[in-house]
Amino acid sequence: MKFSAVGLCFLLASTILLAQSNPVPFLNQPLVPSAVAPGGSTFTLTVNGTGFVPGSTVNWSGAGLATNFVSSSQLTARVPATNIASTSTAWITVSNPTPGGGTSSVLFLPISNPTGLQFTSFPEGVALQAPVLADYNGDGNLDFAAPSCMGSFGSCSFSMFLGNGDGSFQSPGGLWGFLFFSAGDLNGDGKPDLVGATCNTVACNASTLIGNGDGTFSSGIGVAIPVAWFSPLKLADVNGDGKLDVLASGNDIGGPEFETIYTCLGNGDGTTQSCIASDVNVSSGVKLVGDFNGDGKLDLIANDYATQIVFIQGNGDGTFQPPSTPYVLGVNTRDVVAADINADGILDLITVQTAPANTYTVLLGNGDGTFSAQAPVPVGGAIGTGTTISDMNADGTLDLVLAADSTNNSQTIFIVPGNGDGTFQNAVQVASNANYTSAGDFNNDGQMDLATNVGVLIQGSNFGIALASGSSSSQTIKAGQSATFGLSITPLAGLSGTVNLTCAVTPMVSAAPTCSLSPSSFQISGTSAQSVTVTVGTTAATTGGTWPNTALPRTIGLVLWTATPLGLMGLWIRNRKRLTRFALIAMMFALSLCVACSGGSSPPPTQGTPAGTYTATVTGTSGSLNHTTTLTVVVQ
Secondary structure, three states: OHHHHHHHHHHHHHHHHHHOOEOOOEEOOOOEOOOEOOOOOOEEEEEEEEOOOOOOEEEEOOEEOEEEEEEOOEEEEEEOHHHHOOOEEEEEEEEEOOOEOEEOOOEEEEEOOOOOOOEEEEOOOOOOOOOEEEOOOOOOOOEEEEEEEOOOHHHEEEEEEOEOOOOOEOOOEEEEOOOOEEEEOOOOOOOOEEEEEEEOOOOEEEEEEOEOOOOOEOOOEEEEOOEEEEOOOEEEOOOOOOOOEEEEEEEEOOOOOOOEEEEEOEOOOOOEOOOEEEEOOOOOOEEEEEOOOOOOOOEEEEEEOOOEEEEEOEOOOOOEOOOOOOEEOOOOEEEEEEEOOOOOOOOEEEEEEOOOOOEEEEEEEOOOOOEEEOOOEEOOOOEEEEEEEEOOOOOOOOEEEEEEOHHHOOOEEEEEOEOOOOOEOOOEEEEOOOOOEEEEOOOOOOOOEEEEOOEEEEEOOOEEEEEOOOOOOEEEEOOOOEEEEEEEEEEOOOOOEEEEEEEEEEOOOOOOOEEEEEOOEEEEOOOOOEEEEEEEEOOOOEOOOOHHHOHHHHHHHHHHHHHHHHHHHHHHHHOHHHHHHHHHHHHHHHHHHHHHHHOOOOOOOEOOOOOEEEEEEEEEEEOOEEEEEEEEEEEO
């Protein structure tokens, strides 16, 4: 009997353990490092977040890495040098094993040298809210979906912009009636789904669209939520069962404010259970999801009365506690983002105060759900509510992207580079009237671009320089010979404009190779490539002339030419008849020597191009943007 009781207890304990589900992991910014230079060596990537378990795997653009479990909030992974051999952008996710489990949302890791934050704008339709980024058709290129409204909020829809991988997009397709929506894998099939809100003058409803993996979606599955207006929906596994849940906040029917948070627990098939209401009495709705107090349960940050923010602690079951004491930040506190901006492992907050203040405020996290607010920082222009945080200049620290202010017709967005210690540099102005932004690499050049509500902003280059088919980037020649290379310059995202090319050779030495381009300036447009020939020429060494051309015989000839007549003149005076013939012969001999030494001279010897390895850097410029490529010439 004793053995049976022990066995029964063991069986019961095993059953309980097997019944436990692993959560869908949740990632925090930044990745460490947040960017890497191409061509580097193997390194360790640190991923921070919530809901990690033994067996969690860090994925590099879908391929699993050798992963080390540090804690439920941190993983490390070994990244081979081959993964960063050239410029690109890695898609970083974390997957948890079954039971439950699932894959997190994406963080982007640029593989790039630091950038200059220069952008080219390409219109791609008009949207009302921030574009939602994902690979909706599974081709490895980044896409985005953008909502828009025609005339009134009751006639809203969104369109799908499928990326071509070069900064351009296919014609927008699909029209689904959503205003606010979020993307995530709601049914566990590895394809992004959508959940969005539709509203009329009486009430709102949420609907789920199941992704088909090709950029299209199945019919919506309704989720009834008794609110008259939504703030943007959030997707997260708030009860840790391995299924994404839907979070909505809105003003109750007949109520004046966004007083209630509704948690609709997911069933793992795209449907949800009846929504759980948490009365939190905040006016502007949920802005952020994250573990702000380090207890392993997801919490919320909400905006209250557009002057303050509050922390709302999660209970881990889909319900939430009453909000904390508000952090009063000033009039028109409209937006807030979260990231660890001072590298202490704790999530911090950055709020945005729009006009008339036009400031941002840093609130450093204390790790227990409280924050220490810093003094507001003026930006230097009118800013709006669409805020993004990302390593935009690939220098290893997170930067702020502050949208333009639509109410003041601002034509400028601001990128505020971070220092990595919780402070930021002066803002860089970018010409755009975008009111919402989302950061991602649309042309896979390792530089973060921006999808906005008015189009896309492609960073760094609006054209690409590549070797022509069959051409090599390195040639070996002898001094006096030339090396010829073929390049192909291709416009990106349908660019039309002038490209000017220059070429410089290093190292700079005596008789260094020269570089020429044909053509050196041209127009590009659409998608047609321009062929360019690069010629690197060298100089052969030369030797001097023969002996008569040296200085010595010329000097002898001159002396003889001048001395002979003088000497013979004296002798002729003494004996004119005898010396007349001899004098004439001597003068003719001196004259012939002078003519021989002065005639038929050749140029002095020249030094040829020294043996060695030379680099020809071709730089293309279009407007304020430039792009370079290097060619190698070895002179033997």
